[in-house]
Amino acid sequence: xxxxxxxxxxxxxxxxxxxxxxxxxxxxxxxxxxxxxxxxxxxxxxxxxxxxxxxxxxxxxxxxxxxxxxxxxxxxxxxxxxxxxxxxxxxxxxxxxxxxxxxxxxxxxxxxxxxxxx
Amino acid sequence: xxxxxxxxxxxxxxxxxxxxxxxxxxxxxxxxxxxxxxxxxxxxxxxxxxxxxxxxxxxxxxxxxxxxxxxxxxxxxxxxxxxxxxxxxxxxxxxxxxxxxxxxxxxxxxxx
Numbered sequence: 671x672x673x674x675x676x677x678x679x680x681x682x683x684x685x686x687x688x689x690x691x692x693x694x695x696x697x698x699x700x701x702x703x704x705x706x707x708x709x710x711x712x713x714x715x716x717x718x719x720x721x722x723x724x725x726x727x728x729x730x731x732x733x734x735x736x737x738x739x740x741x742x743x744x745x746x747x748x749x750x751x752x753x754x755x756x757x758x759x760x761x762x763x764x765x766x767x768x769x770x771x772x773x774x775x776x777x778x779x780x781x782x783x784x785x786x787x788x
Numbered sequence: 789x790x791x792x793x794x795x796x797x798x799x800x801x802x803x804x805x806x807x808x809x810x811x812x813x814x815x816x817x818x819x820x821x822x823x824x825x826x827x828x829x830x831x832x833x834x835x836x837x838x839x840x841x842x843x844x845x846x847x848x849x850x851x852x853x854x855x856x857x858x859x860x861x862x863x864x865x866x867x868x869x870x871x872x873x874x875x876x877x878x879x880x881x882x883x884x885x886x887x888x889x890x891x892x893x894x895x896x897x898x899x900x
Contacts, residue, residue, distance in 0.1 A: 705888060713876055715831070715891035761830055774819070775844065776889065778830035 672697045674764050676779035683752055684787050691747045691782050693762030699723075703765045704738065704745045705776070710758040721745065752786045759783050791815075792892035794879050800898045803869060809895050811862040811879030820862040821889060822854060823878040831878055837862060838884075869899045 673696040683689045695704065706718040719729065721738050729736050733750045749756055759781040765774060792813045801807050811820065819838050823831035836844035837856045845854075851873075853865040862879055876896050880889040 707891075712893070713896070714893040715878065715880075717888050717890055720888040774836060774838075775833060776821075781830055 672699075672702075672764050672766055672775075672777045674762050674777055674779035676760075676762055676782050678782045679780070680783045680785070682785045682787065685753060686751050688748060688750050689752050689784065689786075691749075691760050691762075691784065693745045693747070693779060695743050695745065695762070695764045697764060697766060699766045701766075705763040705765075706736070706745075706747050707761045707763065707778075708758045709761065709781070715761070718747070749784075752784075754786050754788055757784060757786045792879055792881055792890050794877075794892035794895050796895060797893065798896045798898075800900065801866065801869065802900050803871070805869075806865070806867045808866065809864040809877055809879075809897075811864075811881075811892055812860055813881040813890070814860055815881065815883075815890070816859075817881035817883050817890075818859060819882045819884055819887075819889075820856065821880040821882075822862070822864050823880065823891075825876040825878055825894070835864075866897075869897075871899050873897065874899045 675694045678692055681689060702723045704721045708716045708718055719736055726738050726740055735748045737746045761781045762779045763776050765776045795810045821836050822834040824834055825831045833846050834848045835854045840856045840859055851868050855863040874897055876894045878894045879892045882889045
């Protein structure tokens with residue numbers, strides 16, 4: 671069974687600080703996908719990044735960067751120079767490999783509420 | 789255009805009512821999903837449609853009935869709901885199952 675743990679329930683920072691959101695996953699599959707989503711107070715889930723299990727290269731997109739380490743089963747998100755608009759719930763999610771094309775499930779962590787104060 | 793639309797945005801219904809939630813995407817995606825999200829919780833998967841066929845039903849009560857009329861539309865028919873069914877209902881789509889899912893803004897449902 672797959673599982674995603676986001677140990678940080680809430681994080682509060684001051685604007686311009688860097689902040690790292692942790693994500694640890696468990697899966698028995700060798701092929702899997704990891705995702706990060708952002709959910710602002712408006713409620714819509716916004717896709718941030720997708721990584722497959724064979725690609726451990728870290729990535730940077732604007733102020734977001736991701737650190738994927740299979741050795742520790744972690745997929746952490748860092749926001750550089752945080753802004754008030756970054757305030758949201760951030761979800762890490764995992765899906766197991768596509769074994770047939772139809773039996774696909776996305777397992778979410780419980781989410782981390784990030785509050786960026788001015 | 790990476791947009792998934794959902795209507796209505798808000799819905800209040802009694803336990804004896806019949807209502808429907810609608811979801812539409814024009815990205816050519818072949819997988820569509822319904823999720824239920826309670827306050828301060830992650831989304832919970834309800835149904836998955838792959839190529840317009842129901843592929844996953846997460847043991848959802850029969851008072852929720854999904855329908856996929858075509859590759860762009862997904863409906864969720866509601867009947868005889870309970871107050872505990874009040875939640876944010878999110879629709880999502882992906883190119884195929886396994887790819888990143890794009891979510892709609894959701895329908896906030898209140899059952900009185």
